[in-house]
Amino acid sequence: GEDVEQSLFLSVREGDSSVINCTYTDSSSTYLYWYKQEPGAGLQLLTYIFSNMDMKQDQRLTVLLNKKDKHLSLRIADTQTGDSAIYFCAETIYSSASKIIFGSGTRLSIRP
Amino acid sequence: GAVVSQHPSWVICKSGTSVKIECRSLDFQATTMFWYRQFPKQSLMLMATSNEGSKATYEQGVEKDKFLINHASLTLSTLTVTSAHPEDSSFYICSARDQAAGNYGYTFGSGTRLTVV
Numbered sequence: 001g002e003d004v005e006q007s008l009f010l011s012v013r014e015g016d017s018s019v020i021n022c023t024y025t026d027s028s029s030t031y032l033y034w035y036k037q038e039p040g041a042g043l044q045l046l047t048y049i050f051s052n053m054d055m056k057q058d059q060r061l062t063v064l065l066n067k068k069d070k071h072l073s074l075r076i077a078d079t080q081t082g083d084s085a086i087y088f089c090a091e092t093i094y095s096s097a098s099k100i101i102f103g104s105g106t107r108l109s110i111r112p
Numbered sequence: 113g114a115v116v117s118q119h120p121s122w123v124i125c126k127s128g129t130s131v132k133i134e135c136r137s138l139d140f141q142a143t144t145m146f147w148y149r150q151f152p153k154q155s156l157m158l159m160a161t162s163n164e165g166s167k168a169t170y171e172q173g174v175e176k177d178k179f180l181i182n183h184a185s186l187t188l189s190t191l192t193v194t195s196a197h198p199e200d201s202s203f204y205i206c207s208a209r210d211q212a213a214g215n216y217g218y219t220f221g222s223g224t225r226l227t228v229v
Contacts, residue, residue, distance in 0.1 A: 033218075035220075040223070040225070041222060041223065042118070042205055042220040042221050042222040042223045043156075043205065043207075043220040044220075045218070045219075045220075088155065088156070092218075099146060099158055099161055100146070100158070100207070100218055101158070102148075102155045102156045102158075103155060104154070104155045105154075105155050107153075
């Protein structure tokens with residue numbers, strides 16, 4: 001079945017690294033995404049990774065994919081107050097008409 | 113980059129009335145659009161997949177007669193909440209897929225906050 005799970009909350013100190021974790025169940029997932037949602041706003045695509053990749057880095061963001069364990073993580077280096085938001089892990093499954101399935105979202109809060 | 117415009121951004125309506133929400137792809141054509149519903153502090157729940165020129169595909173548990181979807185052109189999909197009730201109050205978000213952009217071509221609208229009183 002299609003299921004994406006994340007922890008609900010994460011609190012980090014400003015300047016530290018944040019690591020948000022996600023697990024998924026469908027082995028036929030093709031692309032995995034990280035989206036950011038600020039209060040009252042839509043979703044902003046942060047980064048994505050194809051399922052045959054292990055890692056992708058984009059400036060402060062590093063995505064790690066362990067396909068064997070169906071585990072995805074997003075690392076934000078040097079976390080800033082502007083990074084406070086909800087982060088959604090998501091996957092597309094081609095067997096399901098390319099729809100995106102979202103995790104529950106992780107609320108990231110930054111401590112001074 | 114690809115832009116999806118969603119309108120209105122917020123709406124308040126009386127119980128029993130209908131509300132229409134528009135989702136437009138501004139600079140690309142979208143044969144497929146998606147409608148999501150998000151309750152406070154919860155994730156996005158896919159309601160339906162809107163297909164240009166054909167009927168929408170609804171997810172299990174979503175009432176197709178209550179949430180009418182029309183995708184009459186390659187740049188516009190509409191969601192009409194019919195006979196709205198307070199429990200329909202939610203944040204509705206649309207997404208359009210830019211086929212030319214590949215699998216990262218899912219762009220989201222800014223959402224519509226519906227309050228039914």
